[in-house]
Amino acid sequence: MSEPNRRSAGPLLEVTGLQAGYGQAEVLHGISLSVDPGEVVVILGANGAGKTTTLRAIVGLIGRHGTVSIGGTTLRPGLPAEAVAAGLSLVPQGRGTFTKLSVAENLLVGATNRRDKAGITSDINRWYDVFPALAARTGQAAGTLSGGEQQMLAVARSLMSRPSLLLCDEPSLGLAPLVVRSVFEVLRQINEQDGTAMLIVEQNAELALDLASRVYLLEVGEVVSSGAAEELRHSDAVRRAYLGY
Amino acid sequence: MQFFLDRLFDGISNGAIYAALALALVMVYRATGTINFAQGEMALFTTYLAWGLTTKGVPVALCLLVAAAAGFALGAASERVLVRPIEKHSLLATLIVLLGLFSVLNASDGLIWGKGNQSMPSLFPNTLQSYVSVLGARLYWANIGVWLLVAAVVALMFGLFNGTRLGLQMRATANNRESAALAGIPVGRILMLGWGISAAIGAIAGVLFTPLTPDSLGLGEMFPLLIYASAAALFGGLDSPGGAVIGGLLLGVAEVMLSAYVPAIGGQLQEAIAFVAIVAVLLIRPQGLFGTREVERV
Numbered sequence: 001m002s003e004p005n006r007r008s009a010g011p012l013l014e015v016t017g018l019q020a021g022y023g024q025a026e027v028l029h030g031i032s033l034s035v036d037p038g039e040v041v042v043i044l045g046a047n048g049a050g051k052t053t054t055l056r057a058i059v060g061l062i063g064r065h066g067t068v069s070i071g072g073t074t075l076r077p078g079l080p081a082e083a084v085a086a087g088l089s090l091v092p093q094g095r096g097t098f099t100k101l102s103v104a105e106n107l108l109v110g111a112t113n114r115r116d117k118a119g120i121t122s123d124i125n126r127w128y129d130v131f132p133a134l135a136a137r138t139g140q141a142a143g144t145l146s147g148g149e150q151q152m153l154a155v156a157r158s159l160m161s162r163p164s165l166l167l168c169d170e171p172s173l174g175l176a177p178l179v180v181r182s183v184f185e186v187l188r189q190i191n192e193q194d195g196t197a198m199l200i201v202e203q204n205a206e207l208a209l210d211l212a213s214r215v216y217l218l219e220v221g222e223v224v225s226s227g228a229a230e231e232l233r234h235s236d237a238v239r240r241a242y243l244g245y
Numbered sequence: 246m247q248f249f250l251d252r253l254f255d256g257i258s259n260g261a262i263y264a265a266l267a268l269a270l271v272m273v274y275r276a277t278g279t280i281n282f283a284q285g286e287m288a289l290f291t292t293y294l295a296w297g298l299t300t301k302g303v304p305v306a307l308c309l310l311v312a313a314a315a316g317f318a319l320g321a322a323s324e325r326v327l328v329r330p331i332e333k334h335s336l337l338a339t340l341i342v343l344l345g346l347f348s349v350l351n352a353s354d355g356l357i358w359g360k361g362n363q364s365m366p367s368l369f370p371n372t373l374q375s376y377v378s379v380l381g382a383r384l385y386w387a388n389i390g391v392w393l394l395v396a397a398v399v400a401l402m403f404g405l406f407n408g409t410r411l412g413l414q415m416r417a418t419a420n421n422r423e424s425a426a427l428a429g430i431p432v433g434r435i436l437m438l439g440w441g442i443s444a445a446i447g448a449i450a451g452v453l454f455t456p457l458t459p460d461s462l463g464l465g466e467m468f469p470l471l472i473y474a475s476a477a478a479l480f481g482g483l484d485s486p487g488g489a490v491i492g493g494l495l496l497g498v499a500e501v502m503l504s505a506y507v508p509a510i511g512g513q514l515q516e517a518i519a520f521v522a523i524v525a526v527l528l529i530r531p532q533g534l535f536g537t538r539e540v541e542r543v
Contacts, residue, residue, distance in 0.1 A: 061426065084429030096424035098417050100484075109417045113429040161429060 010072060012037045012197050013058075013088075013165050017066035020057035027053045029221045030066065035165060038195040040187075042208040042229070044242050045218030051201040052093055054218070055167045058199075059083045059090045070165065084113050089163035093170045095154040099143025103134050106142050106153055110160030120160070127156035130186060148179035155186065165197045166190075172204045180204060184211055205242035209233050250382030252505045253498065258388045258457060259473075260497020261395040265450035266474035267481065267489035268402060269443040274483045275419035276439035277328060279336055282343040285471030286350035287323075287444045289464075291316040292451030293358045296365050296462055305368045305452075312448040320444025321437040329436070355464055362463035367456035368394075391453045398446060399490050406486065415439055419484075469516055473500070476519040480526050482536020492534065496522060 011034035018031040027050045035041045045051050057064040060080045068075045070086045098106050107127065111120045128135035131152040137145065142153060151171060158166060168187070172180040184207050190196050191211075202208035209215065215232045217225040225232070232238045266284065273281040281287075294315055295308035303311075323346060332339045369375075369390035376383040406412040418425040418435045426432045454470070455462045477496045481488025500518050504510045510518070526533060 059427065061423065080426040081429045081431050084427070090427050092424065092427060096421060096427065098420045098424060100420045101413075101416060105413060105417075108413060109425070109428050109430070112414065157428070 019065040042212035049218040050221040087164035089158040090167040110157035247381040256498035256501035260494035262454040264490040264493025267477035269446040272443040283346040285467035288447035288451035289467040291448035316444040316448030317441040321441035324440035365455035482533025485535040488535030
């Protein structure tokens with residue numbers, strides 16, 4: 001994989017003054033955040049705070065103002081393919097399964113930016129080992145998988161591009177608690193084994209805070225607070241708003 | 246037997262052309278989610294172009310290639326310039342724009358090449374003597390040529406869809422455009438390519454079909470064909486290339502057989518068969534013979 005002049009000192013992802021929205025409605029009013037190499041960062045916020053919009057603007061699915069740079073290289077807006085090439089990969093909310101393609105084809109599509117056939121095959125096998133439920137259904141249309149299986153497939157598909165930063169949009173949405181736990185466990189393993197940095201948007205603050213080292217709090221399109229996960233976990237405001245005790 | 250075989254050969258030839266056009270419709274449907282009403286007129290425009298070249302003494306085979314290339318450019322440009330800016334607003338608006346393109350292309354044909362009907366020379370030997378006898382029936386080389394070329398196009402498409410990286414990217418884009426973009430697929434280029442290939446197939450269908458009947462190249466030639474192709478695509482399942490091909494062949498044979506053996510239908514009610522097929526499919530099996538009904542767990 002190409003790793004363009006990544007400076008170990010600087011942040012991996014640096015977002016400054018991010019503004020984005022839909023049509024006339026501006027949702028993000030100038031968000032700045034950063035993720036260091038190998039770091040797990042979580043964005044917390046109520047419904048409508050702009051969490052999903054933040055991720056979609058970063059990867060270029062929607063237009064934006066402000067700068068997004070990865071490894072010191074500034075990304076042009078509106079070009080998801082360029083973001084993928086630079087090492088970003090988004091697990092979209094609702095999983096974004098290619099329902100009519102087989103499980104194996106879903107994974108192959110995830111490797112669109114790669115040419116190393118042997119590496120792709122060995123990665124596919126790796127994710128089959130991590131997610132045995134997928135291995136049992138390689139030829140099956142992915143739309144017939146259960147929600148949990150589709151979430152696993154979405155994570156595996158996004159990792160097929162070998163990203164240096166994985167963005168996850170509500171990976172726990174609509175899943176049974178046990179399944180949520182195993183998804184987060186896999187995310188932790190990937191972070192530890194591969195050093196893949198992660199930027200996670202999550203309603204399930206408890207689990208996300210366990211995994212993350214840093215947190216940004218989003219309210220109505222602005223970052224209102226940020227800090228170490230441990231610190232925020234003990235702040236009264238966060239506890240009341242997101243942890244519910 | 247001879248009468249039956251004669252009809253069967255004709256039916257398969259018509260069916261092969263319907264199949265090719267239906268395949269073109271399916272490609273656009275899978276890429277953009279609309280029926281390309283201008284599909285037939287794109288084919289007619291490029292067929293006229295090929296005919297125009299033959300009158301200048303250019304060999305028919307070369308004209309076919311030029312028509313296919315022009316079709317590709319026309320399809321790709323239509324996607325980029327007309328469809329893409331509009332489809333994000335509404336599919337209905339896209340349909341209207343395609344209807345507009347339909348009339349613009351048809352009017353341009355008339356302006357450039359005149360209103361009279363023309364005879365398109367065939368790619369294959371096409372005299373009354375160029376046939377082989379099959380159980381007393383005449384199987385013309387022109388028919389065999391159409392079958393083989395359409396079969397080659399179909400095989401090429403299936404190879405592309407199911408055997409190549411590019412084909413996988415096209416299927417992924419058709420299935421979920423946003424996820425395709427997130428995987429790094431250049432979605433815009435894939436859509437243009439899909440429309441381009443679709444119109445190129447249409448051009449080939451036009452250049453092959455027109456010589457089967459003398460004096461058939463005219464401004465009204467392709468509209469009935471579009472109806473048949475739409476019926477075939479619907480019959481096979483709008484999102485199924487295989488279904489489109491089978492639907493086209495079945496419809497082609499059924500049309501010829503019904504008008505030959507059911508006197509009440511004769512030559513006049515032929516086109517009604519396509520409509521009856523459309524309505525019947527919509528009533529009995531809306532997803533078509535081979536189409537996928539969205540099976541999805543959430």
